Amino acid sequence: ETGVTQTPRHLVMGMTNKKSLKCEQHLGHNAMYWYKQSAKKPLELMFVYNFKEQTENNSVPSRFSPECPNSSHLFLHLHTLQPEDSALYLCASSQDLLSGERTDTQYFGPGTRLTVL
Amino acid sequence: LAKTTQPISMDSYEGQEVNITCSHNNIATNDYITWYQQFPSQGPRFIIQGYKTKVTNEVASLFIPADRKSSTLSLPRVSLSDTAVYYCLVGWAGNMLTFGGGTRLMVKP
Numbered sequence: 001e002t003g004v005t006q007t008p009r010h011l012v013m014g015m016t017n018k019k020s021l022k023c024e025q026h027l028g029h030n031a032m033y034w035y036k037q038s039a040k041k042p043l044e045l046m047f048v049y050n051f052k053e054q055t056e057n058n059s060v061p062s063r064f065s066p067e068c069p070n071s072s073h074l075f076l077h078l079h080t081l082q083p084e085d086s087a088l089y090l091c092a093s094s095q096d097l098l099s100g101e102r103t104d105t106q107y108f109g110p111g112t113r114l115t116v117l
Numbered sequence: 118l119a120k121t122t123q124p125i126s127m128d129s130y131e132g133q134e135v136n137i138t139c140s141h142n143n144i145a146t147n148d149y150i151t152w153y154q155q156f157p158s159q160g161p162r163f164i165i166q167g168y169k170t171k172v173t174n175e176v177a178s179l180f181i182p183a184d185r186k187s188s189t190l191s192l193p194r195v196s197l198s199d200t201a202v203y204y205c206l207v208g209w210a211g212n213m214l215t216f217g218g219g220t221r222l223m224v225k226p
Contacts, residue, residue: 002162042219111158
C-alpha cells in the first residue's frame with residue numbers, strides 16, 4: 001500500500017457516457033498528478049495540481065476534466081471518450097512542488113483500467 | 118529537462134546481480150536521479166534516489182560517477198518477482214515528471 005487509493009479499479013464505458021475517476025491520498029501531500037499509460041507506451045503526464053491549484057495541463061483534450069477540491073482528493077471527469085482513450089490511468093502524489101525540496105518523490109496509486117467501447 | 122536513455126530490455130537469472138545503466142548527458146547541477154519500478158497493471162514504485170557517488174538501501178544500490186552523466190541501478194541477487202519495468206528519471210521536484218520507456222527486466226528461473 002502506497003497511501004494512494006484509486007476507484008474504481010476497472011471501468012468500461014461507452015463513448016457517450018460520463019464517468020469520473022477518483023483518487024485519494026492519505027500521506028499529507030500537497031501535489032497530485034494524473035498520468036495516462038497506454039499499452040506498451042511510457043507514462044504520459046496529464047495534469048498537475050499543487051495546493052489545489054492546477055499548475056500543468058499537458059495538452060490534454062477537453063473530454064478529460066480534472067478537479068481537485070482539496071489536497072487529498074483528485075478527480076478525473078470523463079465524457080465523450082474515444083476508444084483510443086482506453087488505458088491505465090494513474091494518480092500520484094508528492095509532498096509539494098514549491099517547497100524547494102529537490103527530492104520530491106511521487107507515490108502512485110494502483111490505477112484505473114479504463115476501456116472505452 | 119534532462120533526457121535519459123536506458124536499454125529497452127534485459128534478461129537475467131535468479132540469484133544474479135543486475136545492473137541497469139541510464140545515460141543523462143545533460144543533467145543539470147540541481148538535478149537528482151530517481152529510479153522507479155513498475156509491475157504490470159500497477160503504478161510505479163519508488164526504489165532509490167541519489168545525487169552523487171553511491172546510495173544503498175534495502176532494495177538496491179545506485180552508483181553515480183563524478184561527472185553524473187550516467188547512473189547505474191544495481192539489484193543484488195534478483196528473484197522472479199523482480200521482473201518489472203525500471204524507470205530512470207532525472208530532475209528535481211516539479212520537473213521530475215517525465216517517464217521514458219524504461220528498461221524491461223525479465224528474470225528467468
